[in-house]
Amino acid sequence: LQSTGKLPLQVKFLIEGEEEVGSEQINKYLPTAREKLKCDVVVISDTSQFAPGQPAITYGLRGIAYYELRLTGPKQDLHSGTFGGAVTNPANMLAKMIAALTDGQGRIQVPGFYNDVTPLSDRERREFAGLPFSEANFQQQIGVTGLSGEAGYSTLERRWARPTCDVNGLWSGYQGEGAKTVLPAKAGAKLSFRLVPKQDPHKITQSLRTFLESMCPPGITLELIDFHGAPAAITPLESPYIEAAAKAIEKGFGKRPVLIREGGSIPIVTSFQQELGADTLLLGWGLDDDNTHSPNEKFSLADFHRGIKASAYLWDELSKLTTK
Amino acid sequence: LQSTGKLPLQVKFLIEGEEEVGSEQINKYLPTAREKLKCDVVVISDTSQFAPGQPAITYGLRGIAYYELRLTGPKQDLHSGTFGGAVTNPANMLAKMIAALTDGQGRIQVPGFYNDVTPLSDRERREFAGLPFSEANFQQQIGVTGLSGEAGYSTLERRWARPTCDVNGLWSGYQGEGAKTVLPAKAGAKLSFRLVPKQDPHKITQSLRTFLESMCPPGITLELIDFHGAPAAITPLESPYIEAAAKAIEKGFGKRPVLIREGGSIPIVTSFQQELGADTLLLGWGLDDDNTHSPNEKFSLADFHRGIKASAYLWDELSKLTTK
Numbered sequence: 001l002q003s004t005g006k007l008p009l010q011v012k013f014l015i016e017g018e019e020e021v022g023s024e025q026i027n028k029y030l031p032t033a034r035e036k037l038k039c040d041v042v043v044i045s046d047t048s049q050f051a052p053g054q055p056a057i058t059y060g061l062r063g064i065a066y067y068e069l070r071l072t073g074p075k076q077d078l079h080s081g082t083f084g085g086a087v088t089n090p091a092n093m094l095a096k097m098i099a100a101l102t103d104g105q106g107r108i109q110v111p112g113f114y115n116d117v118t119p120l121s122d123r124e125r126r127e128f129a130g131l132p133f134s135e136a137n138f139q140q141q142i143g144v145t146g147l148s149g150e151a152g153y154s155t156l157e158r159r160w161a162r163p164t165c166d167v168n169g170l171w172s173g174y175q176g177e178g179a180k181t182v183l184p185a186k187a188g189a190k191l192s193f194r195l196v197p198k199q200d201p202h203k204i205t206q207s208l209r210t211f212l213e214s215m216c217p218p219g220i221t222l223e224l225i226d227f228h229g230a231p232a233a234i235t236p237l238e239s240p241y242i243e244a245a246a247k248a249i250e251k252g253f254g255k256r257p258v259l260i261r262e263g264g265s266i267p268i269v270t271s272f273q274q275e276l277g278a279d280t281l282l283l284g285w286g287l288d289d290d291n292t293h294s295p296n297e298k299f300s301l302a303d304f305h306r307g308i309k310a311s312a313y314l315w316d317e318l319s320k321l322t323t324k
Numbered sequence: 325l326q327s328t329g330k331l332p333l334q335v336k337f338l339i340e341g342e343e344e345v346g347s348e349q350i351n352k353y354l355p356t357a358r359e360k361l362k363c364d365v366v367v368i369s370d371t372s373q374f375a376p377g378q379p380a381i382t383y384g385l386r387g388i389a390y391y392e393l394r395l396t397g398p399k400q401d402l403h404s405g406t407f408g409g410a411v412t413n414p415a416n417m418l419a420k421m422i423a424a425l426t427d428g429q430g431r432i433q434v435p436g437f438y439n440d441v442t443p444l445s446d447r448e449r450r451e452f453a454g455l456p457f458s459e460a461n462f463q464q465q466i467g468v469t470g471l472s473g474e475a476g477y478s479t480l481e482r483r484w485a486r487p488t489c490d491v492n493g494l495w496s497g498y499q500g501e502g503a504k505t506v507l508p509a510k511a512g513a514k515l516s517f518r519l520v521p522k523q524d525p526h527k528i529t530q531s532l533r534t535f536l537e538s539m540c541p542p543g544i545t546l547e548l549i550d551f552h553g554a555p556a557a558i559t560p561l562e563s564p565y566i567e568a569a570a571k572a573i574e575k576g577f578g579k580r581p582v583l584i585r586e587g588g589s590i591p592i593v594t595s596f597q598q599e600l601g602a603d604t605l606l607l608g609w610g611l612d613d614d615n616t617h618s619p620n621e622k623f624s625l626a627d628f629h630r631g632i633k634a635s636a637y638l639w640d641e642l643s644k645l646t647t648k
Binding site for chain 1: 344345346372386388390392397398399400401402403404405406407408409410411412413415416418419420421422423424426428430463466467468469470471472473474479482483486487488489490491492493494495496497498499502503504505506507508511513514516518541542543551552586587588589612615616617618619620
């Protein structure tokens with residue numbers, strides 16, 4: 001409006017604050033507001049550029065299945081000398097269960113886990129391989145001297161298009177300074193799987209529960225809490241909105257965007273497809289070193305301003321397409 | 325003194341407050357005070373009766389080797405969607421390492437761990453088997469519906485005379501309510517082994533370090549902190565002090581004590597043997613359900629008073645023996 005005096009199309013804003021905890025309320029709201037929210041395409045800014053100076057359109061996201069696993073043994077903490085060796089230790093057992101979820105390289109061992117996985121196409125593997133990605137820079141950025149992951153896949157493939165099993169949190173017994181000789185009564189973990197297209201979080205929950213329960217020994221009670229799940233999402237590469245977005249980004253950033261996938265999950269993308277019948281354009285201006293979900297999270301002001309320009313051009317480009 | 329007006333022998337008191345954290349100061353002090361502390365026998369009250377109404381003399385203790393294991397991956401917590409699958413997760417790896425320390429039943433897998441283990445004698449196994457121990461009561465006491473442990477050994481053997489590997493604490497990443505999709509930068513565990521006679525804590529530390537380091541993958545830094553270690557201790561069953569103590573306990577409690585071992589560790593017993601050349605009488609009046617090292621720890625007042633009586637008789641009985 002500031003640049004041209006009038007909007008070339010109608011824009012509807014939908015703002016939610018629960019994206020990180022399963023989008024419970026918005027998923028209740030959407031089915032009640034189909035007419036009000038009717039649209040040609042959804043635009044979300046929650047992704048990153050491929051690299052500094054190299055903007056991207058993200059056409060695929062991983063899904064997620066997030067759990068809390070709680071093991072309870074004796075009714076209270078016990079003396080590890082008096083009782084150790086005869087009483088099943090929930091912390092030892094938690095380690096056994098988590099260890100059994102993956103092989104040494106991170107390939108998931110839950111029976112049936114890979115049944116529905118859509119493999120990467122040859123075209124996608126070629127395009128990923130052609131991106132200017134430096135493993136050495138990546139390692140330096142996150143501060144590690146080596147990487148590991150599922151055998152047979154590149155680092156970008158592992159991050160964007162292969163499922164994962166990551167422990168997000170662990171707790172049991174004594175966590176303070178020095179030693180305490182306690183056999184803990186409880187042990188717990190936050191645990192999540194990133195999913196790829198066609199994997200169903202509900203089926204994953206069932207397989208996981210069966211697998212964990214089959215390992216649960218005498219004297220331990222197992223509780224698996226299913227926090228939230230969302231399938232992966234893909235926007236068809238042939239969508240005319242993707243080409244419109246590419247033009248707008250090129251004007252805003254001075255560089256044509258690359259087409260990438262992203263390892264994170266934005267569950268609402270699937271809901272928009274289901275409830276509004278609309279694909280989503282994921283146009284985000286973050287960078288890999290923004291420390292998202294970590295201390296000292298940041299966002300580049302230069303990209304903030306380039307992103308504003310690209311967004312203004314986007315309404316122009318989208319208005320040139322025939323609306324439904 | 326209150327009962328008879330004079331003590332029949334000389335009693336020296338040595339009080340320490342660091343027993344739970346490795347007895348560092350007293351182990352420095354003992355070699356400097358050999359003459360001052362010279363004695364025929366040491367008496368320590370830090371053990372339990374076999375059962376309510378069944379006092380015991382504890383002639384064997386397990387040793388201990390206590391560690392903190394710290395794994396560090398990326399320089400800070402990462403987004404588990406953006407990075408998961410390509411970055412070695414320290415919490416997953418910690419679970420792998422802990423799981424590898426034992427088989428499903430708690431038999432320790434660290435190479436060489438059992439090399440020096442003194443097996444239980446046939447006499448000891450018979451005597452343990454003859455004690456009035458109810459597995460059902462034991463399970464009810466600690467609130468579990470089943471037990472597990474090293475194959476081929478009874479519950480008492482597992483508690484008193486076989487080595488163990490117990491996780492005493494675990495921590496990593498997000499431990500709060502709900503979900504946080506973080507790939508943790510660090511994961512840690514408190515970890516201890518109970519040792520049996522002839523096992524050397526220093527050799528165990530070396531074997532453990534080698535074993536853990538052999539499992540450490542690219543991108544993970546391993547730190548193993550050795551908190552404290554102490555070998556197991558045995559007082560010879562033929563010691564005349566044991567018979568003197570049995571008589572005193574019978575007078576104090578109205579019941580002859582049984583001879584048992586105990587799964588806990590009292591490292592100073594070994595130091596007294598080494599520095600003063602004196603065996604230790606372990607005469608304690610606790611009970612298995614005292615919740616030692618746990619919330620709501622207790623001690624029976626009736627046993628407190630019976631213990632006072634037994635202790636008074638003990639000086640009498642000990643004074644009848646020829647002093648060195």
